[in-house]
Amino acid sequence: MLGVGAEALTFADGHVVASGGRRVSLARVGYEAHTNPISVARGIRLPLEATRSFEPSNVRVVPDETGRIATYSSFPYSVHAVALELDRPTGAVRVLDYAVVHDCGVMVNPTLVTGQLRGAVVMGLGAALWEELTYGPSGAPLSRRFKEYLLPRAPDLPRIRIGHRSTPSPHHPLGLKGAGESGVGGAMAAAMNAVADALGSDGRRLTRCPATAPAVLGILAGGVE
């Protein structure tokens, strides 16, 4: 295309530049290579692609002397706070306020990270307070529809306040970490801790989730759930 040998070519600003100044865009080269390979250069082999892999230095699959492995290069962090109200006569819980600050390193698309986190928090709240697969004495499932498996709906939830920090991962070339996973576990733990706190000294007897109204009422009446 440029009529020179490979040694006379450089790459700059998305273009292939020949010594002497003539240039053609990489996009053009790619297009010609796929539609008219003979005119591009000698010895073209399609497809034009390259694969490169990166191994984080802190991933270790061979167990160390104590048997530990490390298959994840990085971990996101989050802090969750929830305010809820426990209705003692019925055991029902109402979530009043929620805040989470999350650090997943560099955020490529903050809107997606926020959305991911919001969904994760709702999943965690559902798991802590309402969602349960139940079975009858013969093992037949009793939770067959979303009328028996209770998912949170908008009226059940407060505005979820979300903040971000960004501590780039030193083990990743772009500083990325995973986003959203800590939302589920963090929300579940925060909500369960809040219910236990609301139960006061009875809180130590809250040992399973979801903390449904009948379960909480059972604890208030002196049982262990």
Add this chain to the structure above:
Amino acid sequence: MIRALFEYAAPASLDEATALLAARREQIAVLGGGTVLVQRMTLGEWSPEIVLDLRRLPLATVCLADGDLVIGARVSYSTLLASALVERHAPLLNKMAGWITGGAQIRNQGTIGGAACYANPASDVPACLLALEARMVLASASGRRVVGAAEFFAGAFHTARRPDELPVEIVVPVGGPWTAVGYTKQKHCASSWPIVTAACLADAQARFRIAIGGTGVCPYAIEPVRGAREGIAVLFGRIAGMAEAGLSEEWSDELAPPGYRRRIAGAVAVRAVQQAIRVGAK
């Protein structure tokens, strides 16, 4: 989708409808709004040979007649909410309809007659009709029969309606002593069905009529009267006790085990009373 074949009939006259019921009573399902029947047929829980749709019968109006509020069996929750007659003469039904979740589709399709005949303990309509001492008007090929709410709601999913009868209208007495109402229901969360409901009517002399739903296999009523110098806390404690004592056979289902409804019924009843008192105080 509904996989079983079935006949469909939408007669234009009550006589045609009751004749069909009489002839096919063992294999026929009466269709109100369809929010229960269509779902059960889709799930394959029930495969009637013939579905009798009441949509062409004039059963969807609300009017005053002979001093009573007459509500057609096919009146929807939306119609209850929009009706000035209901708001004035049976505000309890207006309040109850406002609590119905599921969105506009459910409020537009679900009917008061259908809900009453389904008699699901975990629903709103039965206790409200018991509170109002409503009368169910049932039609069959042999004529009409009127059944009071207390007798009509006989058990879980069980009413006094005979297989050859269909609901025509619900009659609510008007002009009684009640000056304030309260309605509340306890649910685990928004998507849960009602666990316990309480419908309260109050008069100016601190007499109350409270119908409790969801707790027993059928709704039941208590009628506490506040003593001349009875403190409010004492009254509420007494009402809670009456609510628990008035329960004969407790209902339980997937959402709450036996014992739970009995334990919370009193608190829910008191909340309905508190609402009515706040309304009455205005």
